[in-house]
Amino acid sequence: MKSKxxxxxxxxxxxxxxxxxxxxxxxxxxxxxxxxxxxxxSAISLDGIWEESSFKELKTLLQKMNKSEIFLIYQSDSLIEKELEKLNYQIFDQSFIFEIAVEELIKNKPPPVSMFSIWPPLQIQRELWGSNGIGEQRQAVMNRVIQSKTSILGRWKDNPVASAFVAKSGDVAFLHALVVDKNFRQQGVGKALMQHAGQWAYSHNCKKLMVVTTAANTAANNLYTSLEFQLVNKYHYRIPKANI
Known part of the structure; x- marks a missing residue:
């Protein structure tokens, strides 16, 4: 793994x-x-040092808010990880963070007239997201972004078959919500879309493109490694066992 x-x-x-x-x-x-x-x-993270009294106060507040306990654990050797393990909070959604230099990603271009940067997203993109588990609440996250952003529509054999969201943070472009219609997978659609995302990132003066995927998403992991993305860190969530 590359430097963390x-x-x-x-x-x-x-x-x-x-x-x-x-x-x-x-x-x-x-x-x-x-x-x-x-x-x-929706996750909760600890910015300082673990303190049991502070954690108890947090739990009281979360109960008043009627908010689920979802803790983002970035370092598996951290004290919060060890303490939540003792309290029987279970690991959920082990995740990988990948990055690639934009100049490396755009060495190869997607097929012409196949990928389009569009904002706001078209209705067909919203339907693609919705049918792949990215519903209205997640789409609302995209609307909240105030940085430079775009959606990407992928067309393949004259069919709208893929959608993704990209936004900028400093000199980094971050891609979220990549979906490809199940009938068009394993045909190079994902690769072409990522190359187009690289072109968008380059045009917005980004040096790197980053993505996050779960360890269980083998299709996404295979896509990113085939494009020579580098794994730069991992994280996971801890949630109460009763909530799994």
Whole structure:
């Protein structure tokens, strides 16, 4: 694995390109709320040192808020990881962070008239997302982004078959919500879309393109490694066992 991406930088990239509806600072804790927009925009992270008393106060607040306990664990050797393990919080969605230099990604171009940068997304893109588990709440996350952003529509054999979202944070472009119609997978659609994302990133003065995927998503992992993305870190979530 390449030199590790610092946690503070990663969380800044997420805040800029996949922002929660609200961020609440509670002592050393950062609480994200997003009304059903998934763990990435709803997780809780610890910004300082683990303290049992602070954790108990946090749990009380979460109960009052009626908010689920979803903890983002960036360093598997951290104290919060060990303490949540003792409390029987289970690992969920082990995830990989990949990056590639934009200049490397755009050495090869996608087929002409196959990929299009569009904002706001077309209805067909919203339907593609919706049928692949990215519903209205997650799509609302895209609308909240105030940085430079775009959606990408992929057309293949005259069919709209893929969609993704890309946004900028500093000199990094971050791609989220990549979906390809199940009838058009294993045909090079994902590769072409990523190359187009690289072109968008280049035109917006980004040096790197980053993505996140779960360890279980073998198709996405295979795509990124085939394009020579580098694994720069891992993270996972911890949630109460009863919630799994």
């Amino acid at each position: 991406l610092e946690e503070t930088k990663f969380l800044k990239f997420l805040a800029d390109t996949w922002p929660p509806k609200e961020i609440i600072k509670f002592g050393s804790w950062t609480i994200r709320t997003s009304d059903g927009a998934g763990k990435r925009a």
